[in-house]
Amino acid sequence: MSFQLETEKDVERLRQAALLLEAENRRLVARVVELTRKLMSAQGQDAEELQLRLQEVERQLAQRTAELFGPSSEKRPRPRQDEGDKPEEAAPQQGHGPRPQSTLPTLEVVHTLEEPDKQCPKCGGALAEMQGCYEEAEEVDVVERRFVLHRHKRQKYRCGCGGCVETALGPPKLQPGGRYSVDFAVEVAVAKYLDHLPLERQVRIMAREGLTVDSQTLWDQVEALARLLAPAHEALHAALLTRDVLGGDETRWPLLGSKNPKRWHAWALCAPDAVVYRIAEGRTAEDARAMLKDFSGILMVDGLGSYDSYAGHGGRFTLVHCWAHVRRKFVECEEKFPQATEAIELIGELYALEREYKVGPPDAARLLELRQHKSRAVIDRLHQWARGVQALPGSALGQAVKYMSNMWTGLTRFLSDARVPLDNNATERALRGLVVGRKNHYGSRSRRGTEVAALFYSLLETAKLCGVDPKRYLREAALAALRGEEIPLPHQFEAVAVG
Template identity: 80%
Template sequence: MGLQLETEKDVERLRQAALLLEAENRRLVARVVELTRKLMSAQGQDAEELQLRLREVERQLAQRTAELFGRSSEKRPRREQGEEDKDKEAAPGHGPRAQPTLPLLEVVHTLEEADKQCPQCGGALAEMEGCWEEAEEVDVVQRRFVLQRHKRQKYRCGCGGCVETALGPPKLQPGGRYSLDFAVEVAAAKYLDHLPLERQVRVMQREGLTVDSQTLWDQVDALARRLAPAHEALHAALLTREILGGDETRWPLLGSKSQTRWHAWALCAPDAVVYRIQEGRDAQAARHLLQDFDGIFMVDGLSTYESVAAGSGGKLTLVHCWMHARRKYVECAEAFPQAEEALEMIAALYAVEREYKEGPENLERLLELRQHKSRPLLERLHQWACAQRALPQSGLGQAIKYMSQRWTGLTRFVTDARVPLDNGATERAMRGLAVGRKNHYGSRSRRGTEVTALFYSLLETAKLCGVDPKRYLREAALAALRGDSIPLPHQLAPSAEG
């Protein structure tokens, strides 16, 4: 009976199957290249063009093979001598890590009475004042659910005209059975640690609490309704910045016929990020995110942003990301060795940025460095791109086209020190949401997308500000229950562990 890849669970058999498939794939790649060569020769095509086309066929086939069997990485091998040794020297050892944020609990161990006797002479052992043999270990105090019965004392006056009742704890919902801290715990577990509600139900059952996922969702939803003004305020505060980064990623709406059209959009600054989950990647969705933003916006190559900028009357200025431009050359470097020249020049641009970070932070100093060192590198890179001969549809041709079409946005950083070299901060801000998508598979309702965007915005922003995310949710919710203005994460003092 043949191997059924869909149902086979034996790791070794699957590994053997993968090796066989990879070998067969390489054989077919070689055959396709050979047949392509014969066909193009028969058509009498130019020898140089023939070589370019064959190289592109080989690149496309190699890329498909890498997508199936290779590792996903944009890291380039280091060529500098001594770099490897330097890395080895900097690698941490295997000793115990310092734990400055953990509370220290001292446990004293003493001898049993029967052991307080000298085995040599039989005399009684006396304590050696101040002498201890000490060792540390990290321990865990298990989470515990309790059923609290709140008894609110009643008071009355002897005149019979007044009865008062002591206040109880603040409630997310009138008459609700679950505490505010319980709701915060569930929300943090889902949107900070990415645990789906069904998984939380199973964990809680092991810890003695019988609950269902609908009940957990009710607590999360009630907390989100209290914190909705903070989400809107965070969005409004970001739109007042001079420069923002933007990105988007897929976020399915489960059960929807158009679930694959739904995307999570992000606006990011160094100390804040806000998300909106919307249907589509069109200009309407981007305008809903950007509203009347009139600053500098760093993005990737999505054409939607170009459309929005064109319709903004010059208020929105697009700048582009060198990380995305570099990625195009990385993808084609194996088939087109000349792409290494572009990668080396782009690496030199990043070296200038690292040089700046080694000194005092000063935008004038950064602008001077960029004018003196980055501008000549850009001129060389532009000349190199103009001198290349590559098919427009080839990997190298597409990389040069991508860079050339966005050259104005890619070079804006040389004249404006506020503009970063890439959009890495925004891409890093999307990681938590992407991990959540892998665990949650998306949202089940439109309300679910709104709650997801809210909690990821507040929690990820708290992390950027160095504020404990769970502490922030609790303090923000308490402010909402008191009727006070809800603080944003940057308005709280950073956590000790931050």
């Protein structure tokens, strides 16, 4: 089939022709430079002049190549920046495009023609390989997970005297004589408590991948790993209770098969870089005491009375309350009670002032001054509105106003303490993973199951908050425990791993 560049309309064929022409042009450029060098040497020109003339020839040829094959643009080139000048920020990418994948390993694959295709369709001549000339493209691929059966053969040694026999060490085991590796147990735990895959679902997935196993076996591995990591869960809880400010919250976590599954709740304590969970049969003051122990800092919570009850009967912490919960009450009734709009807008002003503070560098004194001079004025207006609003006590608006009034002391403590955040949203976000897990698992089947769930959610969600790979953390923590070492917590993990 003949090929006429002037009349060809097939985009793919034109692209291939352009690539061939560019490669041929590069070859000719190199040839012209070489011939010019030989000519000038034959004419006896000195080395310095020869070098300058060659540079000019290369520049001209490079310019012609750019005009033919470079991108078309009428923009003037940007002036070179001085060393002290800051580079201009790149314009944000418009629309959806390929995302950089800097963390993925890159595997280079070279594709070559089959022997029958190495023949010119026009003249029948053999096609020669163009060294270093490729058409490149990236492709994100997946390497399928596979299970293998490692047969460990531990070599035995003996002395000629017959008095000593030694055997080489094997890999560390979760359980003496166990058949499944530490990595296998970590894989199952991460799939269940981070990716929310119930064990039965994992069994079906593994069967497709060639492994025959049952859910009880998977549970045995997860439970053994939890026993190994139990000291880390306790240490994380103890470390969190030494913080100055914590957020507290709770959500349902049913215990399947119990007399009253709905009584069971997961309690959470959260800091910016850590969260710990405990699952208890209820939301009483005694459950709050078991969770908070001797905590003596500032605790931000919603309106659950158990915290107030414990605070009034031996608790040494200071209660503060969440403006997001208050705002939520007014939003829920705004459609039927337009008066609530003013309260919502005033609370919005409090958040706007907090965003104003975040523009500059962190400075507790500056934040406290902003709250004292600006936020306090907004609080005073909100208090005046609440005292003057007309609403029936039993109405949704009346209940929202009562909710805010009952917690007014805790809601306004942020005005005098820069450490107190405006809301408890960070703790609510920390509960999202556990809530998604509840939707998939429906809860736990045994009391031990609640303990194991609390442990893994605590360690995995804390690793996420610290920016540590959760799977890698579990593996390194388990190996440290098997070596008899102190288990590093997620926020200590990087320093321990590097050291």
